[in-house]
Amino acid sequence: MRFKALKNRKIHRWLTLLFGIQLIIWSITGAAMVIMQLPYIHGDHLVKQADQPISNFQLLDKIPELSFSFPNITEVRLVNRYLSGVFQHAFVVSDNAGSYLLNAETLSVISPEEEDIRALAVRFYNAPSSNPGADIAEVSLLSEEAPRELSIQHLPAWRVEFADNRGTTLYLGRDTGDLLTKRHNSWRVFDFMWMLHIMDYDERSDITKWWLQFFSIMTLLIAISGITLLVQKLLVRPWRRLWGD
Amino acid sequence: MGRLNPFSRASGLTESTQRTWLQRSFAMSVISSLHRRAGLILFVQIIIWTISGFYFSWQGREALTANQYYHTLPAAPLAGMSNYATPDIHLARLGDVRSVSITLIDGIPRLEAEYVPALERGHETHPQTRNIYGNAVAWFDGETGHRWHTSAITAQRLAVDSYTGSGMFNGIKDIPRSDAFPSWAGPGFEVHFADKLNTKVFIDQASGIVLGHRNDPWEIADWMYRLHFMDYSGHRNFNNLLIITTGLVSVWFVLTGIMMLLRVWWQGAFVARASLPYNNALRSKQIPREASASEPETDNQPAKAEPKS
Numbered sequence: 141m142r143f144k145a146l147k148n149r150k151i152h153r154w155l156t157l158l159f160g161i162q163l164i165i166w167s168i169t170g171a172a173m174v175i176m177q178l179p180y181i182h183g184d185h186l187v188k189q190a191d192q193p194i195s196n197f198q199l200l201d202k203i204p205e206l207s208f209s210f211p212n213i214t215e216v217r218l219v220n221r222y223l224s225g226v227f228q229h230a231f232v233v234s235d236n237a238g239s240y241l242l243n244a245e246t247l248s249v250i251s252p253e254e255e256d257i258r259a260l261a262v263r264f265y266n267a268p269s270s271n272p273g274a275d276i277a278e279v280s281l282l283s284e285e286a287p288r289e290l291s292i293q294h295l296p297a298w299r300v301e302f303a304d305n306r307g308t309t310l311y312l313g314r315d316t317g318d319l320l321t322k323r324h325n326s327w328r329v330f331d332f333m334w335m336l337h338i339m340d341y342d343e344r345s346d347i348t349k350w351w352l353q354f355f356s357i358m359t360l361l362i363a364i365s366g367i368t369l370l371v372q373k374l375l376v377r378p379w380r381r382l383w384g385d
Numbered sequence: 386m387g388r389l390n391p392f393s394r395a396s397g398l399t400e401s402t403q404r405t406w407l408q409r410s411f412a413m414s415v416i417s418s419l420h421r422r423a424g425l426i427l428f429v430q431i432i433i434w435t436i437s438g439f440y441f442s443w444q445g446r447e448a449l450t451a452n453q454y455y456h457t458l459p460a461a462p463l464a465g466m467s468n469y470a471t472p473d474i475h476l477a478r479l480g481d482v483r484s485v486s487i488t489l490i491d492g493i494p495r496l497e498a499e500y501v502p503a504l505e506r507g508h509e510t511h512p513q514t515r516n517i518y519g520n521a522v523a524w525f526d527g528e529t530g531h532r533w534h535t536s537a538i539t540a541q542r543l544a545v546d547s548y549t550g551s552g553m554f555n556g557i558k559d560i561p562r563s564d565a566f567p568s569w570a571g572p573g574f575e576v577h578f579a580d581k582l583n584t585k586v587f588i589d590q591a592s593g594i595v596l597g598h599r600n601d602p603w604e605i606a607d608w609m610y611r612l613h614f615m616d617y618s619g620h621r622n623f624n625n626l627l628i629i630t631t632g633l634v635s636v637w638f639v640l641t642g643i644m645m646l647l648r649v650w651w652q653g654a655f656v657a658r659a660s661l662p663y664n665n666a667l668r669s670k671q672i673p674r675e676a677s678a679s680e681p682e683t684d685n686q687p688a689k690a691e692p693k694s
């Protein structure tokens with residue numbers, strides 16, 4: 141029995157030395173990720189409603205005319221949005237090629253300028269109470285390449301960074317002014333931990349990597365050998381002490 | 386903790402009774418005990434984590450979400466609608482409407498209105514129909530101007546459109562709600578297909594939205610989720626108190642494990658082959674002076690023993 145305990149201990153130590161690093165990473169990243177509340181990580185607190193209430197529902201009567209003029213459109217959305225310095229009703233129109241804005245009165249195309257995006261971003265932005273006057277730090281247009289934190293399907297988009305201690309970044313559609321997504325430092329930390337947890341160091345989304353499966357099996361072996369040691373320590377030895385074996 | 390060196394074991398033990406409480410707390414026996422106690426609490430869950438984690442990786446995202454036979458048809462152009470009537474009065478009654486969108490669902494225009502709910506008016510909205518701003522959602526039929534109501538025929542067509550498998554339609558039933566979609570308030574339809582996975586498609590009656598597919602492998606994945614996140618209610622609460630507590634205990638467990646590993650490493654437990662030149666110092670009966678922790682290191686002398694050739 142003593143020989144077995146020694147052997148198990150050796151196996152446990154060696155397996156832990158060779159493959160235990162991932163168990164450490166899983167424990168630390170797993171604990172950290174479950175402590176962080178998901179709505180907070182999603183950044184729901186970073187934004188507020190920017191569009192105003194719709195005051196003229198008769199504009200929806202133009203839908204048949206609109207679908208006749210633009211036969212490829214698959215979705216139309218009526219909003220009251222801050223564009224060109226005023227709130228105005230506009231249709232956000234989608235077809236297979238993308239989305240764009242139309243003036244709801246004239247059905248002419250509206251192309252938001254950088255100033256419109258800045259004004260919209262300020263209206264979407266929910267400033268932290270500790271820093272209510274946080275201003276826009278940088279605005280950049282993304283047309284070809286998306287940063288890691290933005291899905292490429294959202295392009296083209298405006299990236300608006302705010303000068304606050306949360307590292308808030310809002311992404312707005314280039315042609316619609318829609319809020320596409322929001323990111324902040326905690327999200328970035330969470331995303332890094334997720335990368336370490338699923339061991340996909342490139343795309344951070346593939347959970348089927350073979351080395352993840354390999355380390356899972358090795359960790360299972362570490363756990364089984366550890367449990368064997370526990371059983372020996374907590375059951376076998378007291379049993380022998382009790383019965384004088 | 387001081388120097389942990391195999392060659393200083395004897396001198397370390399003599400002063401064990403004179404240590405402060407802090408030094409005693411970091412003594413290896415205490416750390417081993419902490420590691421064992423944490424292991425005793427965690428051992429079942431660690432095995433569950435490794436097995437369920439392996440299962441997630443092995444099955445892949447598609448199987449975990451029961452999307453083996455799921456696909457989304459390209460949206461139909463609005464030019465294909467035959468009749469259209471704006472539900473102006475209904476929309477005005479909602480009050481603070483922030484957006485209204487129109488799409489075709491099974492050839493019928495469906496309006497989706499997002500509004501800030503006025504609770505005193507008695508508008509009942511389900512939690513899953515709120516967006517990040519807390520807006521509620523209401524759906525209207527663009528042909529009749531009334532509230533949208535998905536018929537069983539429409540639900541069947543929507544289910545077939547979302548399905549790419551080879552199974553035949555095998556029945557539809559009204560359901561008030563379903564445990565397969567815990568955050569969905571219902572009512573809706575459950576559409577069955579006769580395939581080897583026993584696929585079921587869930588449709589929301591109030592909106593005509595295809596909630597998703599479910600099948601037999603998903604049942605296993607669902608239990609794996611519950612076990613992995615220790616959320617036995619199935620509500621996908623990623624941040625429940627049990628998983629947070631166990632996560633913290635597991636961090637304690639691995640940290641004490643690291644300390645034990647460092648200790649046994651320093652003691653020379655990880656000797657692969659005694660014949661390797663690296664292990665000469667350990668095999669030698671004569672302990673080199675440089676390696677002894679009891680001897681103070683000098684600036685000119687390296688602390689580690691040089692391997693002998």
